[in-house]
Amino acid sequence: MPPRIRRLLRIALAVTLWAAVMAGTCVAGVAVSMRDSYPGPVRAVPAGGWPPAREVPRERPIAQEASREQEQPSVRETPSATAPVRTGVRRVSVRSAPPGQIKVAVVVGASGSVTTDVLGPYEVFARSSRFFVYTVSARREPVPLSGGLRVLPERTLAETAAGETAPDVVVVPAVVDPEGEAEAPLRSWIGRQAARGARILGVCAGSRLVAASGLLRGRSATSHWGVIGPLQQDYPDTRWVRGRRYVEDGPVTTTAGVTSGTVGALRLVERLAGIAEARRVGGEVGYPGWSPDASTAIPAGEPALEDLPYALNAAFPWFEPVVGVGLNQGVSEIDVAAAFEIYAGGSFAARAVALAGTTVVTTRHGMTLVAEPADGTAPAVTRLVAPGVGTAREVDPALVRWAAGRGVAVELPHAGRAAGESGFDPVLRDLAAHTDLATARATAKYNEYPIEHLTLTGPAWSWRPTLLFLLTALGAGLLSYTAVRLMPR
The missing domain is CATH 3.40.50.880 (Class I glutamine amidotransferase (GATase) domain)
Structure with a gap:
């Protein structure tokens, strides 16, 4: 085989090995991110057992019959520059x-x-x-x-x-x-x-x-x-x-x-x-821009370069921060959702852990959440945030004591929230300030949450996963080069 062909084959093999190592690392990282995103089984059932379910009201409304009178066949309008396509049931007066x-x-x-x-x-x-x-x-x-x-x-x-x-x-x-x-x-x-x-x-x-x-x-x-x-x-x-x-x-x-x-x-x-x-x-x-008369049209999302922080966070989760989400009795469901979605599940910027003074937390409207008790067996955290809380006096004393023993402060992302403001707005501002603007914007895009009304401040770029990517690329390059060099000529 001519020397030039052999060199080209060796280069192709080196590139293939590099790509395989990078792909394997990314796949492993995404698997770790998904595993960490969904918690495992609870450690133990509370001593008194799980709380009983609320009684379901016995009277049955005729909700379907009332609403069927409002429905008309699906409507499709010819699209134009000023009239977007409307698909579904015609909007009429509602009884x-x-x-x-x-x-x-x-x-x-x-x-x-x-x-x-x-x-x-x-x-x-x-x-x-x-x-x-x-x-x-x-x-x-x-x-x-x-x-x-x-x-x-x-x-x-x-x-x-x-x-x-x-x-x-x-x-x-x-x-x-x-x-x-x-x-x-x-x-x-x-x-x-x-x-x-x-x-x-x-x-x-x-x-x-x-x-x-x-x-x-x-x-x-x-x-x-x-x-x-x-x-x-x-x-x-x-x-x-x-x-x-x-x-x-x-x-x-x-x-x-x-x-x-x-x-x-x-x-x-x-x-x-x-x-x-x-x-x-x-x-x-307080969902931004919502009203009963608002258009249902939104930007049709497509993958773009601006999504890179989301992908990097998912593929390179190592050394990510751990955010403890301190749950208080009676907390708003949307405020809880904002914390777990924005810090972890919808951004992969951190791993989140649910912490509370007791294993069972009942939300404002009766949902039963299960948390890790704030005791000596709770995992270490980088930060501890208490969603839906306006002042430090409202935080569960057990969480305050646990945080003091661990040397972390209890942070209140929803403190000072404006009246009628969505629970997602303060957490997105907090994510931008503690992580970076690029991650906050990519997180909003993947959660299809409008942020045009928000002023976000913080570092411009997410460097932790970026550096891990660059180090992995360098290591994969050295590995593939060494492997090809050691092959018989």
């Missing part, structure tokens, strides 16, 4: 639902669910007295949520299959394995609830679980911008729509990414409880 609470079941997948997909819609519905909201899963045992949180479902699928405990609305979040065997009972349950007349709200990539349940055939739907391509390939019998905050098609509503579930839930509050109630709840949760 309030009849007396009696409307039951909303927020699904929690056995394989794990996205935190904000669960907690965001839960708080929206629970802020209205017209709704009774509960979590449901295959078994009544703690299940993981992204970012490092666990939730104890109030009821099982079997308990809510039919009768007075069956839901009128089902919220379907993104789950880890929507088409796997572990979620087969959930898929069947969702299909049965839809068949008996329940409305379905698919949040973010929860649209895949809705599609796998057979409910999107022949319908229009949307999802997170990053998964619409694969969904189009796997479910071609669904009309997948890009660039919409939510899409309605009959009794099925699907939303864009993560925080869009809040807007989708507000739309159902408007449909089932009236526009005045939706305005009141929407004003309380």
Whole structure:
């Protein structure tokens, strides 16, 4: 073989080895990030056992019948420069639902669910007295949520299959394995609830679980911008729509990414409880730019260079900070979601650990969260933040004592929050200040959260994962060069 050909082959082999080492490192890093994002089993059941579930109201509203009168066939307008395409049910005047609470079941997948997909819609519905909201899963045992949180479902699928405990609305979040065997009972349950007349709200990539349940055939739907391509390939019998905050098609509503579930839930509050109630709840949760009359059009996301910090954080998690999220009794669900989503699950900028004075924390509207007790067995943390707390006096004394013993301060990202401001705004500002601007902006994009109204300050770039990438690239280069040099000539 001519020497020139041999040199070219050796160079090609060196490049291939370098690429293989880099790819293997990135795959391993993403696996570590995903493993750390979903916590393992709880260490022990509380001495008194898990708290009992709240009693479900027995009166059944005729929510579906009232709302069906408002629906018209799907409308599609010819697109133009000034008139975006509208897909779904025509907006008409909404008559309030009849007396009696409307039951909303927020699904929690056995394989794990996205935190904000669960907690965001839960708080929206629970802020209205017209709704009774509960979590449901295959078994009544703690299940993981992204970012490092666990939730104890109030009821099982079997308990809510039919009768007075069956839901009128089902919220379907993104789950880890929507088409796997572990979620087969959930898929069947969702299909049965839809068949008996329940409305379905698919949040973010929860649209895949809705599609796998057979409910999107022949319908229009949307999802997170990053998964619409694969969904189009796997479910071609669904009309997948890009660039919409939510899409309605009959009794099925699907939303864009993560925080869009809040807007989708507000739309159902408007449909089932009236526009005045939706305005009141929407004003309380403070989603930027939301109003009942706001356009559903949003930027159609695409992968871009600006997403690099998100990818680097996911692929190079080593030496990342550990953020302890201190949970207080009665904390807002959306404030909790913001902490776990922005610091960890939706950014991979840190690993988050749920800490509390007791194992069980009950949120403002009755959701049961499971945390690591703030004692001698709790893991070490780089920072300790207490979401949803305005002053230091409101922090659980057990958390204060634990932090003092560990030499860390209790930080309050929501202190000084403006009236009507979303719980996500202060945490994004805090992420930018403690991590970097590029990571904060990429995190907002992947959570499909608008930040045009925010002033973010902090370092320009995320150097920890960048340096790890450069060191890995250098090490892979040296390894491949040495391997090729040692080959027989």
